[in-house]
Amino acid sequence: MSRNAHGPSTTPLIHQLWLQPHAQPITAPADQSLLRSAQAAGIELLSSCRNGTCRACLRRLISGRVSYRIEWPGLSAQEKGEGYILPCVAHPDSDLVLEAQD
Numbered sequence: 001m002s003r004n005a006h007g008p009s010t011t012p013l014i015h016q017l018w019l020q021p022h023a024q025p026i027t028a029p030a031d032q033s034l035l036r037s038a039q040a041a042g043i044e045l046l047s048s049c050r051n052g053t054c055r056a057c058l059r060r061l062i063s064g065r066v067s068y069r070i071e072w073p074g075l076s077a078q079e080k081g082e083g084y085i086l087p088c089v090a091h092p093d094s095d096l097v098l099e100a101q102d
């Protein structure tokens with residue numbers, strides 16, 4: 001469940017991220033990309049450019065919401081509609097379940 005950490009208003013919102021098939025969630029601060037959150041938890045996801053252009057990190061979001069802080073991440077409207085995201089530039093807006101296996 002999402003929660004606001006205690007402390008001043010500058011404390012980032014913390015979400016939970018389940019990277020299937022891992023059973024335990026990891027913490028996913030809203031001010032950090034999902035790729036960085038996974039790496040911080042010791043889980044390596046395929047990546048290359050880390051700026052939303054190469055698509056190496058493309059994964060399907062099973063549940064939850066993300067937002068991007070770049071103008072147009074390298075996703076087609078169809079891919080977005082099918083739930084694909086780019087974890088290197090996607091930030092969590094809710095608790096999430098993400099396919100972690102190819």
Ligand code: FES
Pocket residue numbers: 046047048049050051052053054055056057058074086087088089
């Ligand atoms: S690593 Fe290149 S788009 Fe994510």
